[in-house]
Amino acid sequence: MRPPGHQLITESELIDLLAEIFDAEGLDVESDHTVGPRIRVDLLGRGDGRGRPDILFEVKNIPPQTRTRLADAVEQLRHYGKEYAERTGRRPVLALATPGTLSAAALDYLKQQGVEGYDRQRLVERAAQVGLRDRAMDLLGPVDVYPDEDKDENTRRGVLRHVEQELAARLRNILPGRAHWNPYQRVCLEILDHLFSPPLNQGKWERPNASRINRRDIIMPNYSTEGFWYHLRQAYQADHIVVEAKNYAGNVGKDQVVQMANYLSRHGTGLFGIIVTRTGGDKSALAIRREQWILYNKLILVLNDDDLVQMLTDLSQGDSPELLIQQKIEDFRLDI
Structure with a gap:
């Protein structure tokens, strides 16, 4: 099994996993779908015509952890959704998928913007519902402690999660x-x-x-x-x-x-x-x-608080907390 970490999975592998999950759920899926002139979405899942809507996926191999990157992804998806609705007459669900871990604040932000967020945790949970948990965990790494893992490693990771949750809770509970x-x-x-x-x-x-x-x-x-x-x-x-x-x-x-x-x-x-x-x-x-x-x-x-919690979330899932710092620097310099 691959160790946790978004670095080891490509966008095409994640698109293939998404296609397997939604195909198993009964959707007609198509990767690299043309939405409009020079516009292609990573994955389209067509609804069943009985109330289940179409879904458009944008896949980000590197998890967007700063508000700037999340906002850019939302704007991109909204553009795709508008173009798709104009061409088909059907309003799609918009979804962002990443192999990394997004904090609760990041997922809440996406939800508020009308975008479904699929990070490692949700992808494995969704895959498990259609019998693809092992396939998802092979690509994404474990998202929780499982009985067949090494006991000492289970204990270490459990303590880490407890410490990180405690630190995040203490931060949130301090009044400004x-x-x-x-x-x-x-x-x-x-x-x-x-x-x-x-x-x-x-x-x-x-x-x-x-x-x-x-x-x-x-x-x-x-x-x-x-x-x-x-x-x-x-x-x-x-x-x-x-x-x-x-x-x-x-x-x-x-x-x-x-x-x-x-x-x-x-x-x-x-x-x-x-x-x-x-x-x-x-x-x-x-x-x-x-x-x-x-x-x-x-x-x-x-x-800010959300940034600190995102880094604690990354560490608790075996990812690099430095990724957010890296993205903050890139966002700042590329905007000059």
Whole structure:
């Protein structure tokens, strides 16, 4: 059996699995279906003509974990659905499929936008209903603890899931506002340590610089010699990951980004920082982040509660939590 991880399955393999599942459910399926001029959907399942609608699938081999990527996928599917309805007179169900794991917040967002989400968990569950569980798990990896797996590994994974669920629940239960800044900062430190240490060193709590002027919330030394964090050291001088945890009820803005930028220096901590906050950043924050990157090579990311929970979800399913950080960087740079 393949180990968990979206890296080992191709889009064509996932399309084939979807086709097998929906064919077993009685749908007439067609891959790479032409919807309109220069528009092709990954998979079409035609309804039975007795109330079961057609379904259009867009397959993403790399799970879209940022709100930007989820929104792009929704817009793409809506375009396909509109074109399909105009050509056939039938309004299809829109669905996004990925071999990775999406957080509850990501799945809820898709549902609110009128798109069904099929991640690893739902794909295996759907496959199991038509006798294809083993086939799905062979491609996607296990999504739960099964009796025939190694007992020690079962125990380890069970503990991990419990820890990650507990951290996510603690995060969600902290109220925004100054009165709760300390517990928020502490749970953010615990989450980041759990996600990334190792390979990063555990975070240092509220470390001021020599002049006692700049007091950073969290610093995670990065001595990685391979992999994603080594790439960040080489590309963004991320010798230390500087993190500010802001328990604001609303979005962070320009002032908070400027504050983070002041903490970053080529001869000090390095040029990479993360602001962790409850809801994200506003337009002024984005503008200053771009300015700091273009003028001073300082790369500053903003993560919110949903991002932290998505990374905890990834880790609990055996996937790389760094994927979200990677996508955040790509989204930011490709939008400039």
